[in-house]
Amino acid sequence: MAEVDFSNQRALLIEDMAEARILQKKMLSDFGFKQIEMAMKAESAIELLRLNTYDVVLSDYNLGSGKDGQQLLEEVRHSSLIPNTSTYLMVTAETSIEMVMGAIEYQPDGYISKPFSQALLQRRLLKLVESKQKLYSVNHALDKKNYELAIKEADQVTEDFPFLESKCARIKGDCFLELKQFDNAVDLFQTALKERKMPWALFGLAKAYFFKGNYEEAESRFRQLMLDNRFFVNAYDWLAKCQIKQNKIAEAQATLIDAVAKSPKAILRQIELGELSAQLNDFQTAEMSFRRAVFLAKHSIYSNSSIYFQHLKSFIGIAKEHELTGRQVDNFKITLKKIQKLFGDNPKIKSGSYEIEIELFLTLDKVGQAKSAHLLYKQDIEIGLAVPKTERFIKKIEPLLGD
Amino acid sequence: MNKVDISVILASSIHESKNAVGSLMYQLQTLKSELEVPLEQVEKINNIEEGLKQLNDEWVEYLYLFKLASDGYDLQTETLQVNEFLDDQVFVLSQSATAKNLILNYQCDESLLANFDERLLTSVISTAVYNALRFAKSKITLRAELRNEFLVFLIDDDGPGFSDTENEEEHDFLQNNTGLGLYFTELSAQAHTNKGKQGYIEKSASIILNGACLSIYIPQ
DSSP, X not given: OOOOOOTTOEEEEEOSOHHXXXXXXXXXXXXXXXXXXXXXXXXXXXXXXHHOOOSEEEEESOOTTSOOHHHHHHHHHHTTSSOTTSEEEEEEOTTTHHHHHHOOSSOOXXXXXXXXXXXHHHHHHXXXXXXXXXXXXXXXXXXXXXXXXXXXXXXXXHHHOGGGHHHHHHHHHHHHHHTTOHHHHHHHHXXXXXXXXXXXXXXXXXXXXXXXXXXXXHHHHHHHHHHHOTTOTHHHHHHHHHHHHTTOHHHHHHHHHHHHHHOTTOHHHHHHHHHHHHHTTOHHHHHHHHHHHHHHHTTOTTOOHHHHHHHHHHHHHHHHHSOOOHHXXXXXXXXXXXXXXXXXXXXXXXXXXXXXHHXXXXXXXXXXXXXXXXXXXXXXXXXXXXXXXXXXXXXIIHHHHOO | OOHHHHHHXXXXXXXXXXXXXXXXXXHHHHHHHHSOOOHHHHHHHHHHHHHHHHHHHHHHHHHHHHHHHTTOOOOOOEEEEHHHHHHHHHHHHXXXXXXXXXXXXXXXXXXXXXXXXXXXXXXXXXXXXHHHHTTOSSEEEEEEEEETTEEEEEEEEOSSHHHHSSSHHHXXXXXXXXXXXXXXXXXXXXXXXXXXXXXEEEEEEOTTTSSEEEEEEEEO
């Protein structure tokens, strides 16, 4: 095995159980790592990954009550918080391995099953790092988003190390998709599928058809992936995208409701379902989805004010049809408070929250409360804490205030 | 309560037990690294460690078996370097072999690439090796080769062999006389399918070691 010097490398260890964390830290320092940082849950790991770049990440799949290791991986990969050149090793139990392997889109570089000995971890890590070194030029190009170069480098790696062919083919396929060379992508994935029905190739092919606008071909393959692999919930998201493109909005909503039932913790999916439901005037479902999204947004990189505003808007949608329950009014207030607390320094967002609050009071026929909020709004505009009223507010809402 | 419920309950109890074993292994490892244990005691600790590891591997096998038998396992095949895979297996199982004064080695073409579910086959190989450990006199050899679009794993030992045993059933992976090991191996092989072909297993006399030989066929 190659000699790898870990002493100038930086490791992040994510493990919720103290016993295992202490032992694993000792293992890593025995391997020579001088810099080892630790996180007990996904949320604190994200904070660390935002601040630092790690050469090696060792993460448990089970991370207690918050996000699990797979969701953490998806979030940091999606947002490029961890470079492709780093090594990501996931610690799994036998019961969670299917969930991790089933997530075709974002996978760690390797897995190790609990419990493991120091010798086994060292061996796994060395092998992974070695393989990462062989793929360094490819991953470096990916990090620079230079997909043409990545394809060229992948061809070279395949030539030098034939056992990496499948890995390189997969990377090339994704590069073709990034470069919008969809015909090349279709060719590559079809060739791979001729050999064997590999899920990544089927998924790649389905996406290529989707981007080509060939929605029926794409749909049948996403459905195949859903059948083949119960744990690949992202196939539902893509099926819903196909249905939206074909203007089958109600069907897309039903697909996402299924997906959310299977995997409720994915924030982007909740947002998508909320938006679709609002489009269908199904404000009850929209409210539920955005309420969950607001909950998940805490500590998420996807947190932004729009999620909160859309949650508030869904209450106005409901209120136009039914009286709001006491609980719904409370939920509205909770989310309103969250916006003010998280984004209140931003005058534009402050205005937005005033306007939606006033609109809800008016919808509920609470003109008095609307008027006092309006007063505060005007004061905040004068002292610059809020920006001037929007045109929609001046035209549609203000006349209803009657002053 | 019906039978299905009970099997699910059993499976989750096994899972709990497996986690408990895992925790004991961690504690033992920590203890070993913190204490200055005299040489004669090291062996005893290693034996406990070894016993716990085997127990853990057995629980893992039963969990996979439960999933396979209840049709709840999604096969995860990847293209792998078979040589590396066997090297890994020998690495983790060699401590068990050494404890019994047996040699465990492997033979495989370095360039051999094949598709299979790495984790499932890891459990299959350890089941087969633990079984062979009970019969081998001095040696167990793992081999892998391609034959007619099948990847074949062969586990050979120099024990009495299948035919020499009075009752053949007794030799067959009778961990605790339940025959589960062989059943598990068979289900795992069968779970692998490709281009209309299905995996299977074969018992025979070992040509290279004169004991028993178990072959596991995985379609490519």
